[in-house]
Amino acid sequence: xxSTNNLSDQELIQLFKNGDTNxxxxxxxxxxxxxxxxxxxxxxxxxxxxxxFQDVFIKIIDTLRCGSYTxxxxxLPWALRIAHNxxxxxxxxxxxxxxxxxxxxEYDIFETLDLSEEGAEEQIVNAERNETLRKMLDSLxxxxxxxxxxxxxxxxxxxxxxxxxxxxxxTALGRMRYGLINIRKLMVECEVAx
Numbered sequence: 001x002x003s004t005n006n007l008s009d010q011e012l013i014q015l016f017k018n019g020d021t022n023x024x025x026x027x028x029x030x031x032x033x034x035x036x037x038x039x040x041x042x043x044x045x046x047x048x049x050x051x052x053f054q055d056v057f058i059k060i061i062d063t064l065r066c067g068s069y070t071x072x073x074x075x076l077p078w079a080l081r082i083a084h085n086x087x088x089x090x091x092x093x094x095x096x097x098x099x100x101x102x103x104x105x106e107y108d109i110f111e112t113l114d115l116s117e118e119g120a121e122e123q124i125v126n127a128e129r130n131e132t133l134r135k136m137l138d139s140l141x142x143x144x145x146x147x148x149x150x151x152x153x154x155x156x157x158x159x160x161x162x163x164x165x166x167x168x169x170x171t172a173l174g175r176m177r178y179g180l181i182n183i184r185k186l187m188v189e190c191e192v193a194x
Contacts, residue, residue, distance in 0.1 A: 009075040016064060024064075028057060031076055035083050038154050038164070042087040052090060056083045077163050080156075084164045136186045144179030147172055 007015075007023075009030070015023035035056060040049040059082055063069050069078075137145050146165060150156045158176075162169045 013064060013069070013075065017067075024061065027075070031079060034076070034154070035079055038080055038150070038156070039083050039087060041149055041154055042084070043090065048090070052083070052086050056086055059086070077160055080160060080164055132190070136183050139186065140179050140182055144175045144182065147175040148179045148183075151176060 007026075009027060012023040012027040012030075016027070032053075036049065036053050039052050039056070040046065043049045043052060056079065060079060137148065140148070143165070147161055150161045150164065151158070156164065158169050158172050162172045165172065167175075
């Protein structure tokens with residue numbers, strides 16, 4: 001059994017183009033968590049995010065098979081762009097704009113965090129803190145909220161955020177800066193310590 005852990009994305013893509021379907025599986029497994037998380041953060045519905053995730057990889061496979069992919073060493077940003085565009089297409093179909101966070105009880109962004117076992121009191125305090133933070137994030141302009149969530153919860157670099165949100169790196173940095181300034185102001189006004 002061969003090891004593909006040391007192969008680059010480009011080498012896996014070339015192997016797939018040469019007929020090695022296992023190379024595609026390895027490529028998908030390498031990036032699936034990050035791509036799925038970026039979809040889930042925008043969609044906020046696990047089953048719908050799974051459907052879009054599958055559609056993303058169908059599009060990736062079709063693009064690779066027909067030879068339209070240009071190998072520039074940027075597979076992950078390219079795949080994330082496809083995922084982002086498919087999320088935007090979904091929201092266009094349902095005729096509403098994508099919100100990074102929502103107020104429904106169906107999904108809470110903080111459920112994706114890996115929290116260790118806590119006592120009942122700590123769980124209550126954390127739940128209240130998370131709810132307060134979510135309300136503060138909800139009060140931000142959508143572009144600032146999106147950059148903060150993509151940076152802190154999807155762990156994207158500012159370059160990836162800029163590509164994903166179709167803006168310059170400086171614009172993404174500025175949105176992050178102003179978003180954090182606005183959250184700090186809200187924390188002072190509400191006398192909240194996180």
